[in-house]
């Protein structure tokens with residue numbers, strides 16, 4: 001019970017079906033991680049047994065350095081199948097099938113209006129924050145590569161300010177959208193990239209990958225000037241747990257992978273309301289070295305655990321109790337009504 005992750009999303013019937021199928025899918029292969037990928041320790045402990053969709057995915061942490069990661073996790077082959085098949089999109093976005101996903105995305109992008117960059121504001125998440133952040137820091141770049149470009153909005157953003165762009169994305173459905181809109185994108189993964197680009201972007205992608213040291217080697221080969229990474233991070237609280245995330249980063253653990261390679265840090269910051277970490281790095285000729293204070297990292301981890309298992313455990317007990325007596329939905333409705341009222345008063 002203590003390891004149950006209880007921030008569950010409300011799922012539609014169809015999403016529930018996809019989650020059930022996923023949990024029962026015997027074709028998906030998993031591999032166990034014996035050593036922490038940062039400090040090589042075997043002192044790995046269980047944090048959660050499920051993710052926010054109810055998928056049976058275990059999340060662990062390294063008790064020596066505070067690194068948080070999925071374990072066991074899908075093998076590379078299964079991961080590839082998972083993304084290519086769009087199961088990922090069906091579960092997370094609740095789309096019904098390929099055609100609906102295609103039509104909805106196409107419509108969304110046709111209505112999308114890119115804007116010129118302005119000063120970044122880290123108080124609250126907004127879609128263009130990454131764009132404001134990058135352009136506020138650097139301007140001497142021409143070619144942009146977006147790895148895992150998803151719907152392709154970032155490609156449209158950079159096209160709008162006159163950059164040469166390219167995207168790569170495993171989803172075939174999204175690729176159909178890119179083609180329809182004339183965006184320069186290919187179906188594929190990071191290993192399929194052959195050319196070099198001034199600015200390389202990975203937005204909510206790095207945490208989905210594996211063998212991160214190898215990945216950063218590839219990134220340093222294809223980056224001419226700048227590397228931008230955005231990940232769901234943890235600074236004061238745990239990031240939302242989902243099966244497709246192999247890693248959960250802090251500033252330290254993210255920098256461990258990037259700064260022990262041919263990169264230096266230009267700037268990192270985090271969005272205050274959701275703790276996404278945005279980091280911009282500059283490519284260097286030589287490898288640099290970055291060692292973080294494991295003691296401090298563990299302290300931070302302990303603080304987050306306390307917060308989670310303390311304050312939120314109360315919520316869990318109350319929710320479970322209400323669920324048992326069948327009043328959970330009514331209480332949730334009242335709670336949301338009160339919350340909305342409160343919000344309206346303060347806006």
Ligand SMILES: [Zn+2]
Nearest residue numbers: 036039062065
């Ligand atoms: Zn470790």
